[in-house]
Amino acid sequence: MRNIIKTLAQVDAIQVEEGRRMFSAQHEEIVSGATTDIYFVKTQEILAQRGLENTVVTAEIFARREGVLAGITETLALLQDCPVEIWALQEGQAFAAKEVVMRLKGRYCDFGIYETAILGILASSSGWATAAREIKKAAGEKGVLCFGARHVHPAVAPVMEKAAVIGGADGASCILGAKLAGKEPSGTVPHAIFLIMGDTVEVARAYHEIMPSTAPRTVLVDTFKDEAEEALRVAEALGPALEGIRLDTPSERGGVTPGLVKEVRARLDQAGFQHVKIFVSGGLDPERIILLKEAGADAFGVGSYISGAPAIDMTMDLKEIEGKPVAKRGRIPGITPTERLVKMK
Known part of the structure; x- marks a missing residue:
């Protein structure tokens, strides 16, 4: 049986242990209601004192703006x-502004304490999924990987990357995020190893020798030399085994431009390496992806556009109490007509 917080006395009894290692909520704390807003606990206690704890209500959750739904699971x-x-609605379904995305019916005392958590789960996850859908729409048939874990707290990084896959990303770099989405994590190696080993080709050869055959042979080529020059050096070293090169040129050097992609593509093709794909990452958004795709890019790694996407505000309203239509001022009483909702529980 869950130990759910229902009184202020229970709140007062909560002690944060000294030296707590991480500030993120543990699963048990979320389930207990420890991450809720305090006013929901006060509501529970007042209703219980007035003998109204068994009141049956119907609540609806609607979104403030359009987007892609995630967080249902x-x-x-x-x-x-x-x-x-x-x-x-189902995970991954698009919804309109003000559309009802979820309806709950039961005793208010059984689920009211979770309003904060429910809205937070749906709002954040849907924001990330919506951004991923925008990126994938721009990329079209080209591959998209979510590289956003480094931009958010590690406690929510897996949630974010799973939401990105729900929204349309083809994969994710965060190990747990990818696993939760039913995929294997994607990615090769960072700039750090190139700096340590001192030569791009040496890293490429070591990667090819040591990594399993299932690991894609995609190599960064912007660490030391001109990107086109490094791309040719790596292609000549690995030959048919090289699947792709990755361009991640920093903003201090102008970033990855359509002109750079065109040049690298042309030089690879002229040298007989038409099979080598061009993977681009670094500050990408839908507009840049469209331009880079037209220039010859084959796949994209996107971080902050997805991880930094604003949450889609969700609101929970009571629409029935003991079967009687109700609503706060400005809202229409009673259940909202819709044929899109599916019975989940």
């Missing part, structure tokens, strides 16, 4: 032991 897991009925 986690929300259902959070509520799996609650005696509440749930209807919702």
Whole structure:
């Protein structure tokens, strides 16, 4: 049985242990209600004191702006032991502004404490999924990997990258994020190893020799020399085994431009390396991806555009109390007509 917070006395009894290693909430803390806003605990206590804890309500959650829905699986897991009925859109479905994305029916005391967590899960996950969908739309048939884990707290990095895959990303670099999305993590090696070993070709050869045959042979070529020159050196060293080169030129050197992609593509083709793909990363957004794709880029690694996407604000409203239509001022009482919601629980 869950030990769910229902009173202020329980809140007062919570002690944060001295020397706690990480500030992120543990799963048990989320389930207990420790990450909720305090006013939901006060509400529970008042209702219980007035004998209204068994009041049956219907609540609806709607989005403030359009987007792609993610976070349904986690929300259902959070509520799996609650005696509440749930209807919702499916993971990955697009929704319109103000559209109802989830409906819950049950005793308010059984799920009201989770409003903060539910809205946070859906808002953040949907924001990331929506950004990933925008990136994938720009990339079209070209591959997209999410490289955003380094931009967010590690506690939520797997959530973000799983949401990115729901939104359309083809893969993710974060180990746990990729695994949660049913994929294997994607990525080769960072600039650090090139700086340590001192030569791009030496790193390429070592990677080819040591890494398993299933690991893609894609090599960074912007660490030391001109990108086109390094691309040719690596291609000549690895030959048919080289699957691609990665351009990640820093902004201090102008970043990856369509002109650079065109030059690298042309020089590789002229040297007989038409099979070598061009993978681009570094500060990408949909507009840049469209230009780079037209220039010859074959795949993209996207970080901050996805990880830094704003959450899509979600609101939970009570629409029925004991079967009677209700609503706060400005909202229409009663269940919102929709045929898009699917019974989940």
